[in-house]
Amino acid sequence: MPTLQFSSLSEFLQMGGVYTFHIWTVYLLFAIFIGYNLIQPRMARRQFIREQKRRAARDAELATKPRES
Amino acid sequence: MWLWFSKLGSPRWFYELSSKWLPWLYAAMIVLMAIGLFWALLIVPEDYQQGQTIRIMYVHVPVASISLACFPLMAVAGTITLVWKMKLADMVAKSVAPIGAWFTGLALASGAIWGDQIWGTWWAWDARLTSLLIQFFLFIGVIALRSAIESQDAAAKACAVLAIVGAINVPIIKYSVEWWNTLHQPASSFSMDPVAPNPPEVWVPLLIMISAVYVFFVIALILRTRNEILQRERRSQWVIDLVSREKSV
Numbered sequence: 001m002p003t004l005q006f007s008s009l010s011e012f013l014q015m016g017g018v019y020t021f022h023i024w025t026v027y028l029l030f031a032i033f034i035g036y037n038l039i040q041p042r043m044a045r046r047q048f049i050r051e052q053k054r055r056a057a058r059d060a061e062l063a064t065k066p067r068e069s
Numbered sequence: 070m071w072l073w074f075s076k077l078g079s080p081r082w083f084y085e086l087s088s089k090w091l092p093w094l095y096a097a098m099i100v101l102m103a104i105g106l107f108w109a110l111l112i113v114p115e116d117y118q119q120g121q122t123i124r125i126m127y128v129h130v131p132v133a134s135i136s137l138a139c140f141p142l143m144a145v146a147g148t149i150t151l152v153w154k155m156k157l158a159d160m161v162a163k164s165v166a167p168i169g170a171w172f173t174g175l176a177l178a179s180g181a182i183w184g185d186q187i188w189g190t191w192w193a194w195d196a197r198l199t200s201l202l203i204q205f206f207l208f209i210g211v212i213a214l215r216s217a218i219e220s221q222d223a224a225a226k227a228c229a230v231l232a233i234v235g236a237i238n239v240p241i242i243k244y245s246v247e248w249w250n251t252l253h254q255p256a257s258s259f260s261m262d263p264v265a266p267n268p269p270e271v272w273v274p275l276l277i278m279i280s281a282v283y284v285f286f287v288i289a290l291i292l293r294t295r296n297e298i299l300q301r302e303r304r305s306q307w308v309i310d311l312v313s314r315e316k317s318v
Contacts, residue, residue: 004111016121019186023124026179030128033175041292052312
């Protein structure tokens with residue numbers, strides 16, 4: 001049965017105390033990397049849908065409006 | 070087989086199929102990532118040489134090894150684009166470039182932070198580090214090339230050629246640690262022996278993290294490719310219908 005390496009939360013956050021900053025910086029960068037690459041495409045998709053809806057609405061409006069000579 | 074091949078090349082077919090895959094991929098990623106991170110951060114024992122910084126390995130190795138898969142994938146997609154003119158292949162090639170740049174960038178950054186501790190320097194011009202840096206610039210180059218060429222077909226061809234030529238760098242990165250004396254250590258072998266320098270308690274969580282990051286890579290690639298499909302097929306009826314079914318945001 002595997003055992004936990006840390007007995008308390010503060011000990012875990014310290015990561016041995018010497019290279020705390022190194023270890024947590026790498027994991028922070030990893031979190032940013034995962035987050036950005038999942039959220040950015042979803043935002044881009046939303047933006048695309050918004051643009052296309054606006055375009056469709058404008059086209060529909062133009063189609064119904066009687067042409068002025 | 071050919072029917073399947075031409076169907077797979079249809080962007081609409083890929084879009085609809087990937088809609089079904091995505092929830093499963095998300096579920097697999099969350100489960101693997103949770104197990105992998107818990108194990109890597111809390112259970113893996115301290116290394117006798119590097120202490121707690123062994124935990125950096127569980128980010129660096131998955132990201133760096135998958136960064137090496139991005140360029141061959143782009144080269145294969147480029148070849149398919151050039152030979153069979155498959156539209157979907159070029160969309161994949163375009164989508165994989167920024168993801169590859171992210172993977173390579175994080176591999177370099179996490180390696181530098183790790184090296185600062187175990188080597189005493191964050192950067193050295195050795196073969197492994199330099200060849201990986203070249204890969205990063207090649208990805209930036211592919212992205213820049215595509216945005217510089219206005220015609221979509223011409224950009225696809227130019228990027229395909231650059232991806233195929235640039236793929237020569239991948240075996241150089243991979244074998245650099247064997248061909249030259251580098252600061253970077255060669256790949257470690259997995260051993261079942263519990264008292265080996267690299268016992269299962271160290272590499273099993275690594276394999277889980279590698280699978281988790283692989284699934285993440287597939288999700289990121291599918292999401293970007295789907296956006297590219299919508300963008301390029303925006304005038305076709307199925308995308309117009311899809312947009313009208315979406316609720317306003």
